[in-house]
Amino acid sequence: MSTNALYTDLSGYYDLMCADIDYQAQSNSVRRLHQLFGSAGKDHLDLACGTGPHVRHFIDFGYHSRGLDINQPMLDMAQLRCPEAQFSLQDMCAFQVAEPLDLITCFLYSIHYSGAIDRLKACIASVHHALRDNGVFCFNAVDKNQIDNNSFARHTVEHDGSQFAFSSGWNYCGHGDKQSLRLSIEKITQGVKQSWEDEHPMVAVDFIELQALLQPYFEVHVFEHDYEKIVPWNGLSGNGLFVCVKN
Template sequence: MSSPSTNALYTDLSGYYDLMCAEINYQAQSDHVRRLHQIFGNKGQNHLDLACGTGPHVRHFLDFGYQSSGLDINQPMLLQAKERCPEAQFTLKDMCRFSVEQPLDLITCFLYSIHYSDGIEKLKECINSVYNALNTKGVFCFNVVDKNKIENNSLVRHTAEYDNSHFVFSSGWYYAGSGEKQSLKLNIEKTTQDETQLWQDEHPMVALSFHELEKLLQPYFEVHIFEHDYEKIMLWDNVSGNAIFTCVKI
């Protein structure tokens, strides 16, 4: 049995979000960005995580000693984030249009969520909001995929058992080859006894090359591009299609 495709997938399945991301090493990602911040940052520890979801990265930054907070457009996610991080502040807001009361030293956006800026103009708004929210020498760190390197037939897949049900999660990028839009295709299959439910969704996202992104960032930031490897810090090899952008406010 299948439910209809809906853009409210994450709202409907917010209770399964952590299960869907169970294989993500949040600690390694958080620690890697902390190391980058130590190298490039201003030594301050006011942190905001954009598109924070249920708050796993915020939890790690709190444990590192940061004054960490989160922002997301999904209220059910934020309720779970608050349970995980009761000492943190969470804000229901679009990351393309936000402001802060106190300037920040580090802004992060993990899990390719920067692409949720649907279109180049929205991405520009996000970059401007980040710039205005950061202290001088503040750092904006995020991971991103180059539209020209996307393999449309490539999927990431994993399974999980939860609450007497078997889950199969798969996701992959799709880019038509032109324009500023790509999509994230997501499939979730849940089997309980002999009944199977299938959710299929496609999220519109901004598409751009690393070169195009660097041009957008350079008026605001000193831009450093690193390999998408959370175990070591290496400059991007100009070949791979995934990278970690570390941007220091000028």
């Protein structure tokens, strides 16, 4: 199955796949970080917004929030969730905005969907261009050197008479700038099982490399991947929350 086929063909299952994610806690944490590091402005863009749950929370926080994604079925669902928001079909590595923004977010490790170092650089440059002075770019990332190929997250959920099991895990070969996200979905309806598997190519960086890519454009702050409290990154853990203030 091609990289985008899973999300295109099964976009209706995306929210089930992410049912264990606390979107409100994530959104509120980034709102607090924006209050600490940014201005009082409320113009917000969510990159790789999917079906729009983070956009929904930022609207409820009082932001003028919008989203972009490369998947139109996702955007159609986002528009239903957030009818007052604007959504655009764009590549986060080469996007444009009509007016400068105060906050740009990229949740769920989606920055890695850049896929290659050159495209990641283009994404960073596009974000910098789209932000106002002192605007904030906030995203989470995984350090390639800390990936455990044997670690998978798994959850189950029942929906419309079917039981679903979702599994995801990072895979890194140990060298280079390519890693992947391996996904699997099982659906059981009246004893009949269907299954899908996909592997999404991702860009691989360590946090030192990532900071070096960001620092020509931003003042960079790295925190532990904890949405309940603000704790500086200890330099060892493999998940981080990046807060980048435009130079």
